[in-house]
Structures are given as structure tokens and as C-alpha cells.
Amino acid sequence: xxxxxxxxxxxxxxxxxxxxxxxxxxxxxxxxxxxxxxxxxxxxxxxxxxxxxxxxxxxxxxxxxxxxxxxxxxxxxxxxxxxxxxxxxxxxxxxxxxxxxxxxxxxxxxxxxxxxxxxxxxxxxxxxxxxxxxxxxxxxxxxxxxxxxxxxxxxxxxxxxxxxxxxxxxxxxxxxxxxxxxxxxxxxxxxxxxxxxxxxxxxxxxxxxxxxxxxxxxxxxxxxxxxxxxxxxxxxxxxxxxxxxxxxxxxxxxxxxxxxxxxxxxxxxxxxxxxxxxxxxxxxxxxxxxxxxxxxxxxxxxxxxxxxxxxxxxxxxxxxxxxxxxxxxxxxxxxxxxxxxxxxxxxxxxxxxxxxxxxxxxxxxxxxxxxxxxxxxxxxxxxxxxxxxxxxxxxxxxxxxxxxxxxxxxxxxxxxxxxxx
Ligand SMILES: Nc1ncnc2c1ncn2[C@@H]1O[C@H](COP(=O)(O)OP(=O)(O)OP(=O)(O)O)[C@@H](O)[C@H]1O
Numbered sequence: 001x002x003x004x005x006x007x008x009x010x011x012x013x014x015x016x017x018x019x020x021x022x023x024x025x026x027x028x029x030x031x032x033x034x035x036x037x038x039x040x041x042x043x044x045x046x047x048x049x050x051x052x053x054x055x056x057x058x059x060x061x062x063x064x065x066x067x068x069x070x071x072x073x074x075x076x077x078x079x080x081x082x083x084x085x086x087x088x089x090x091x092x093x094x095x096x097x098x099x100x101x102x103x104x105x106x107x108x109x110x111x112x113x114x115x116x117x118x119x120x121x122x123x124x125x126x127x128x129x130x131x132x133x134x135x136x137x138x139x140x141x142x143x144x145x146x147x148x149x150x151x152x153x154x155x156x157x158x159x160x161x162x163x164x165x166x167x168x169x170x171x172x173x174x175x176x177x178x179x180x181x182x183x184x185x186x187x188x189x190x191x192x193x194x195x196x197x198x199x200x201x202x203x204x205x206x207x208x209x210x211x212x213x214x215x216x217x218x219x220x221x222x223x224x225x226x227x228x229x230x231x232x233x234x235x236x237x238x239x240x241x242x243x244x245x246x247x248x249x250x251x252x253x254x255x256x257x258x259x260x261x262x263x264x265x266x267x268x269x270x271x272x273x274x275x276x277x278x279x280x281x282x283x284x285x286x287x288x289x290x291x292x293x294x295x296x297x298x299x300x301x302x303x304x305x306x307x308x309x310x311x312x313x314x315x316x317x318x319x320x321x322x323x324x325x326x327x328x329x330x331x332x333x334x335x336x337x338x339x340x341x342x343x344x345x346x347x348x349x350x351x352x353x354x355x356x357x358x359x360x361x362x363x364x365x366x367x368x369x370x371x372x373x374x375x376x377x378x379x380x381x382x383x384x385x386x387x388x389x390x391x392x393x394x395x396x397x398x399x400x401x402x403x404x405x406x407x408x409x410x411x412x413x414x415x416x417x418x419x420x421x
Contacts, residue, residue, distance in 0.1 A: 040103070042067040042231055043199060048097035050080075050087045057083045059255035061097070065248065068229040070222065071260075072242045075252035075278075081235040084252070085201050088233065089126060090119035102198050125197030129204040131188040133176040139163070139187050140172040146195040162190035165224055182213050189221060193228060200225070200232040206241060218244040239279055251275050267332070273398055276330050281359070283370045284328040287397065289321040294397065296329055297364040298336075298390040299344070321399070328398040333359060335392050336372035342387035346370070348380050362388065 041064035050058040057080045065071050073081040086092040088099060090106065093116065099106045101123075107116040125146075133142050143162050147155045163169040166186040168179075176184050185205055192200055205221070206214040222245045225232050236242050242249045243263040250260040251274075259271045270276040273284065287294040287301070294301045321327065336346075338360075349369060350361035353376065360372045360380070372388065380386050 041065060042069075042102055043071075043233075044098070044100045045088065046098045048084070048087060048099065049095045050083050050092050051095055056095075057255055058087060061257045063248075063250060063257065063260050065231055065233070067102075067231055068226070069247045070225055070232045070234065070245055071248045071250065072234045072236060072246035073250050073252055073257075074236060074239060074242045077237060079252040080255040081237075081252055082203055085203055085233060085235050088199075089124050089201055090116060090122050123198040125192035125195065125200045127185070127188050127192045127200065127202040127205045129207050131176070131184045131208075133184060133187055133191070135176055138173050138175060139168060139179070142176065142187055143190045143194050145191055158194055162194050165193070165228070166190045181209050182217050185209065185217065186220075189224065193224075193230065198231070200230050202232060202234040204235055204237075207236070207238075214238070215240055215244055221245060249279075251278055253278075269396060270330070273328070276396065276398075280332060281371055282330050282332045283368075284398065285331055285364075285368050285370060287327045287329040289325040289327060290323055294327065294329060294395075297366045297368050298331070298370070298392070301329070301392055301395055325399075329392075330396040330398070331370045331390070331392070333371040333373040335390060336362065336370055337389040337391055338372060338374040338378055339387045339389040342389045344388055344390075345385045346372075346388050348382050348384050348386060350382060351380075360386075362386070 043063075043065040045061060045063050048058055048061040049056060059080075061084055063071065073084055075081055083092055087094050094107050094109050096109050098108045098110075104117075105115075106122055108114070109116075134145065137145070140159050140163065143159045144155055147158060150158065159172075160169070163172055166189060168183060168186055168190070171179060171183065176187060179187065185208075188205070202221075206217055209217060218241045224230075225245075234242070234245055247262065248260055249263055249266055250257045251266065252258065253274055259266060259275050261269070266275060266279045270279060276282060276284075285296055285298065287296045290300075346362035346364055348360055349363045352359045354373075356376060357373045358376050358378070358380075360374055361369055362372055363369050374380075378386075
């Protein structure tokens with residue numbers, strides 16, 4: 001949902017507060033009805049703890065996926081992504097938590113229960129970074145490898161179908177070494193998909209490929225997974241790859257899943273400065289909470305609720321901080337539009353050529369800097385002033401004291417009210 005901001009002030013009237021309370025009650029009832037009928041998640045991981053010796057590597061990981069959804073663990077090296085994936089596959093023992101897939105409990109470790117289904121019985125497929133193909137077998141035989149229990153004719157038909165799916169039919173009789181890296185990874189994908197796994201796990205599948213191939217292969221893998229309605233989890237440290245392939249991305253940090261959300265929500269509504277800085281570019285500028293708005297060097301920021309009161313007046317949100325609270329406001333490069341006609345200007349203090357765009361570093365009147373993505377035919381030298389127009393539709397504020405995020409979504413009553421309408 002779009003959260004428009006307009007530059008005008010208004011207080012919440014008593015009347016509109018009552019309206020909101022009524023909407024909230026309706027909303028709660030509506031949500032209860034929804035959650036009662038909502039389909040159960042296909043994959044559910046709850047409070048998973050995994051470790052080696054005396055260290056905890058995955059610390060209380062919880063997530064859900066619907067059937068056919070693609071999830072992704074994204075994070076720096078050593079944050080526990082691969083360990084989490086291996087634990088879901090049953091290749092690492094879990095110390096605590098529960099995993100269920102398609103209604104079946106795969107593992108549960110509590111004070112009262114302790115059991116784990118063996119990896120081979122979980123019905124999962126895996127694709128690895130190094131492809132792990134059998135070099136002495138042809139492409140077709142590699143794909144047929146997991147189909148031992150299938151009849152000969154069914155196996156042939158399935159291999160042919162998989163070859164068509166990954167567009168390698170004409171390479172069926174070649175050995176893996178005769179194929180490019182990208183083609184080999186498609187063979188690995190076809191081999192993992194052939195037995196129709198309930199869940200496909202992909203561990204850094206594109207990291208041996210060059211950057212250009214990586215993104216195009218990620219898109220084609222997404223297409224293949226969607227066409228086959230395959231539920232999957234991918235591990236990567238590459239944000240572009242995660243965004244190209246996944247419906248839900250989980251940012252991991254020191255064993256914890258900090259946020260599990262759509263790529264767009266991660267980018268626009270990060271829950272912490274860590275996620276904000278890890279996902280995408282941006283700058284944090286100072287803000288001060290004032291009556292119904294935030295004062296910043298880019299101007300005053302107001303939030304408009306997308307509803308009107310009984311008299312047709314737009315409703316305005318309040319921030320959940322007392323007046324005078326210093327906060328940080330996240331400003332993405334796409335929040336600052338270059339506009340020659342704007343009376344607000346900024347000094348160009350740096351720029352990076354990105355082909356279609358320049359990424360400008362701009363200094364505001366009070367010395368703070370922000371980034372701005374500008375089409376590259378607007379060529380402004382470092383040291384010049386340019387007109388800017390802040391379009392702050394997705395403002396996230398961070399409490400300066402304990403740097404907890406307060407994203408719009410946490411307290412945006414506009415969402416709540418429009419949902420029940
Ligand atoms: N078999 C093991 N025994 C002991 N420690 C391990 C083992 N495997 C991983 N670790 C440690 O657990 C931590 C998490 O490792 P993991 O491979 O899950 O991280 P990752 O996020 O996937 O990293 P990368 O992106 O580098 O693969 C690391 O500190 C690693 O050294």
C-alpha cells in the first residue's frame with residue numbers, strides 16, 4: 001500500500017479518534033475471522049536452534065512459506081545461512097524447535113518431545129554451489145539419478161520433461177564437463193526437481209558464475225520454480241540475487257533471522273538500521289518529532305492516512321514518540337528526485353556513474369548528506385548545486401536511543417482502517 005505524505009498539518013480530532021477506535025474494533029474482528037480461515041503454511045519453522053559444540057549458530061529461527069513460494073536466507077558470511085538450510089534438510093541436528101512440511105512434523109525438540117525424520121525421508125531436493133554432478137554420467141543420466149523407483153518409461157518421460165524445462169534437450173547425451181557453468185547448474189536443478197521434491201533447497205547455487213550470468217540464471221530459475229509450483233529456500237549473500245528470485249527474503253545476522261519479508265518490504269520498511277544498511281543504499285538523516293510531524297533538513301514530513309473522517313477530511317497519523325524526540329530518518333536514493341524547478345537545492349559532493357543513472361551524493365544546507373539516483377543524461381559536476389524534490393513515500397524512522405526501528409507498518413493505522421473497509 002502506498003503511504004503518501006503531504007506537507008500540511010492537521011491534528012487528530014477527538015471525533016476522528018473515536019472513528020479510529022471503531023475501525024480498530026472492526027479490524028480486530030475481521031482479522032480474527034481471517035486467521036481462522038487462513039490456509040496453514042506449507043513449510044513452518046519455529047524457534048529453531050542449531051549449534052556446533054558449545055556455540056549456537058542458528059538462534060531461534062522462525063518462518064513460514066506457502067506452497068509454491070520461494071524463500072531466501074540473505075546475510076554476511078558466517079551468519080548461519082547454510083547451517084539453517086542444512087538443519088531444515090535434516091543434515092544438522094537441531095537443539096530446539098520444530099519444522100513441519102506439508103502437514104508432516106519433520107523434527108521437534110522440546111523438553112517433552114525429541115524426534116527427527118531422516119534426511120532421505122523428508123522428500124527434499126538440494127542444489128549446491130559446486131553443482132555436484134556425476135562427471136562420468138551424461139546429462140540425461142544425471143537427471144535420472146534420483147528416479148530409481150520409477151518405471152523405465154516414466155523415467156524417460158520425466159527426464160525429457162526436465163530437459164525441456166531447463167532448455168537443455170539437445171545436450172542430453174553430453175557429459176557435464178562439455179557444458180558451461182550456467183548449463184551445469186541447470187542440469188543440477190533438473191536433477192533435483194526430477195523426483196518432484198516437496199521442498200527444494202539451494203545453497204549459493206550461482207556463486208561460481210559470473211555476475212551477469214548470475215542474475216539472468218536467477219530469473220530463469222525463478223521462472224522454472226514458479227512453473228512447477230515448487231516451494232524452495234535459497235541461500236545467498238548477494239542481495240540482487242535474493243531480490244531476483246525470492247518471494248520472501250530473510251536477513252540473517254549472527255544466527256538470528258532479523259526480518260522475514262518481501263523484497264519490497266525489506267527495502268522500504270526495514271525493521272532495524274542493520275537491515276536498512278544491509279539491503280540497498282541510503283542515508284540516515286536527523287529528525288526531531290514535533291506535533292504530528294518530523295522536522296528534518298529535507299523539510300517537515302507528515303503522514304497522511306488514506307481515509308477520510310465523516311466530514312470528508314483526510315486523517316493524519318501521529319508519531320509514537322513525544323515531541324522533541326530525536327530520531328533518524330532513512331532516505332533511499334529513489335526518495336530524492338532531481339528537479340531543476342525546485343526551490344530546494346543541494347550541493348553535489350560526489351557521484352558514481354551507473355550506466356543508466358548517476359548515483360549522486362548530495363550535501364544539504366545543514367551539512368548532512370543524502371543519495372539520489374538521477375538519469376545519467378543529467379550530468380552535474382561535483383561542486384554544483386542541483387534542485388531536489390524529496391518524495392518520502394516510505395519513510396522509516398529509527399529511535400536514536402535504542403535504535404529500534406519504528407516502521408510505518410507497525411503503527412500505520414491507515415493500513416488497518418483501509419483493510420476493514
Ligand atoms: N561443521 C561445523 N563445525 C563447527 N562449526 C561450524 C561448522 N559448520 C559451520 N560452522 C560455523 O558456524 C558458523 C556459521 O556457518 P555457516 O556456514 O552456517 O554460515 P554461512 O552464513 O552459510 O556462511 P557462508 O556464506 O560463508 O557459507 C560459522 O562460524 C562457521 O565457522
